[in-house]
Amino acid sequence: MNDFIPGIVVAKNDVKENDEILKVCCQEQGIVSFYGKGLKKSTSKNAYACQLFDLSEFNCDYSDSRSVQLLKSATLKNDFHGIKGDYDKLALGSVMLEIIAQLEQEDLFDVLLAGLQLLEKSPEPYMVYGLFVVRILDYLGISPAVDGCVVCGSQKNIETISLADGGFICHDCNKQYHSKPLDADFMRRFRIICKASYEVHDKIVAMNLNDYELVKYLTEFLAMHSGLHVRSFRSVNY
Numbered sequence: 703m704n705d706f707i708p709g710i711v712v713a714k715n716d717v718k719e720n721d722e723i724l725k726v727c728c729q730e731q732g733i734v735s736f737y738g739k740g741l742k743k744s745t746s747k748n749a750y751a752c753q754l755f756d757l758s759e760f761n762c763d764y765s766d767s768r769s770v771q772l773l774k775s776a777t778l779k780n781d782f783h784g785i786k787g788d789y790d791k792l793a794l795g796s797v798m799l800e801i802i803a804q805l806e807q808e809d810l811f812d813v814l815l816a817g818l819q820l821l822e823k824s825p826e827p828y829m830v831y832g833l834f835v836v837r838i839l840d841y842l843g844i845s846p847a848v849d850g851c852v853v854c855g856s857q858k859n860i861e862t863i864s865l866a867d868g869g870f871i872c873h874d875c876n877k878q879y880h881s882k883p884l885d886a887d888f889m890r891r892f893r894i895i896c897k898a899s900y901e902v903h904d905k906i907v908a909m910n911l912n913d914y915e916l917v918k919y920l921t922e923f924l925a926m927h928s929g930l931h932v933r934s935f936r937s938v939n940y
């Protein structure tokens with residue numbers, strides 16, 4: 703009864719003329735849907751705390767048995783304006799929200815919050831987004847194999863990355879796959895980001911990981927092996 707639930711707005715849908723349903727990634731409950739009456743009215747007292755990216759406290763009478771909670775009020779804690787005011791950060795952050803909204807897992811609040819905090823302050827938004835995807839791949843147990851050829855295990859003559867097979871492929875094995883050979887430096891950087899995490903952000907700045915092509919590969923890898931449709935990645939610039 704009369705619960706105050708902290709969470710981040712990851713998606714919203716219009717309902718009727720003035721209402722919205724918010725999808726919120728919450729610390730304890732996972733993804734919670736809130737019905738916001740009158741949120742689209744210009745006079746709404748809560749709209750300011752119910753925008754995408756907003757970290758807010760949502761007041762409702764929470765019940766596990768309801769699929770949608772009726773929102774009573776919302777109080778803004780952080781609106782991540784440093785993300786909203788920067789085109790690249792906004793586009794990349796929107797993909798992060800879309801991934802979290804689609805996954806609907808219970809325990810990704812901390813992964814999202816830390817990712818958005820890092821995205822807001824980092825000079826390298828593509829790299830931060832890449833670290834987020836790497837964390838999600840690890841969470842789902844589908845990290846790319848980057849310590850050797852995914853087919854034969856050889857560490858020599860690595861020639862390319864096979865998205866479909868899940869990682870590096872050597873020259874010999876690629877004779878039957880015919881994947882386009884990739885630049886050795888690109889594969890080296892792909893391996894570094896696959897091994898990295900939020901925690902080492904400051905150490906890997908300026909290692910040339912802030913790269914559209916790199917995160918495009920990671921996003922395609924995630925989409926292929928998780929089945930997610932990461933539509934918003936099309937808005938990301940290069």
Ligand SMILES: [Zn+2]
Pocket residue numbers: 851852853854855856871872873874875876
């Ligand atoms: Zn091989």
